[in-house]
Amino acid sequence: MSETCLKIAITKGLGVGIIAGSAMVKIPQMVKILRAGSGEGISVPGALLEMYAISSTWAYAVARQFPFTAWGEAFFLAIQTSGIIILCLVYAKKSSLAGIYLVAYIGVMYVLLSGQIPVNVLATLQACNMPVMLVSRMIQILQNYRNGHTGQLSAITMVLVFLGSLARIFTSIQETGDPVLMWVFISSSSSSGAIVLQLFWYWNTTNEYLKKKAKAE
Template identity: 35%
Template sequence: MTPGEHMGPSPSLLWIIPSYTGAKMVMSLVRNFLVGNLMPEKCYEQIFLTGNVHVPCLKFVLNRIAGFWIILDTFLAQTPQLLKILWRGSAEGLSVASVLLQLYALSCPVVYAVAHNFPFFAWAERLFTLSQTAAILFLIMHHQGETLKGLLLLLVFGGVMFLLARCAATAVVSMMQASNLAAVNASKVFQTITNHQNGHTGQLSTLSVFLTWTGSLGLIVVSLQESGSSFTSLLHILSSGLSFVLLLQVCCSKSSTAAAAATAAPTAAAAKKTD
């Protein structure tokens, strides 16, 4: 090599350059995601660049994550359950009483919003989840051979809720709203008992139960931030505990659930042939 000839990078270092560039790109993507979705840039610098455990920033991030969990629970928790019933063509193991209580609990915020003339966008997501739960209730009764009864039940329930939203006294509507969380907890108790009695969880969706559990954890965080150690916070903690019990039941009874499904399949086929 002549003295004027330029010397390139060492071959042993050539593999490091793309690796460094890739790592830098990944870090940039992570930073953009965190700053855009979970925290302001100031918090990112405090936590990741200076290594400072900034309590207000940590609270801000925790609230953002909790809010994300609550949104997932509100919008998506019922969807996997509905799709599973439609896909499997069965609603075995699902408690009618549990779903009916869910329907009531989801109706309470809608009735309250309509009674107080809230704008539609403020409670539209509740109406979406309510319609999914109503469909689940109808499918359960349909698969139990009570299609007409299920349809009449939904019509009567919808009519009663409409009358309450339009005609009930403010005190009655407020009492319904206050009973919302108690109905949610009672719903989970009924499903837990049904699972225990059956020895399996049937068509109960693992993803739906998981989303409900994470949503209840988010509600605990928000409730503690807003009101501290209140009765409402205790109810949210109870709700989260019941959701976790349901999640354990689903995860621990996979073999018995599969065995029950295998036993039920020939029976269902024979019933169809008889019809």
């Protein structure tokens, strides 16, 4: 097998693996929220900004007709992240906002994927992903720092998101050659890596806090 064929095989394999993993990467987070009956520690504004990044990547890649293996995880991440946002709002007794969010998001994605939005506009939205993703993660990082714990944030989910972003740097280079996508995944992996470090740094503090809260309730 030539070096080129090997790279293609590795890239396709990684792409398929990432998509398969993305179909369940945020399930641990959703399960943790459901079990606790709380989304405490999870930044909804940060998650909304993350949805922007996920959705613009999805719409841009579809418009550019990139292979599904290059962007398929965005579809699954959009569904799961939306589920997390809705759960956090519902447990915060803001069910009406959860309903408004769901209807609005479906409407926005219908327009973005309709083919009516010029590719250059979608490229601009995609180019904004780096600062948006960084701001999204910084909001979560600052919330963790201020709280002194990570609440119901799932370590499993964040570690998988971090590893997936790292793998996506390689696949975006090999499958698309698009520098915009490459830098988006570089910024995503570095910022999610910072949250992973916080999860382990605050591990004992978080466990003690959640135990005390459970006893108080």
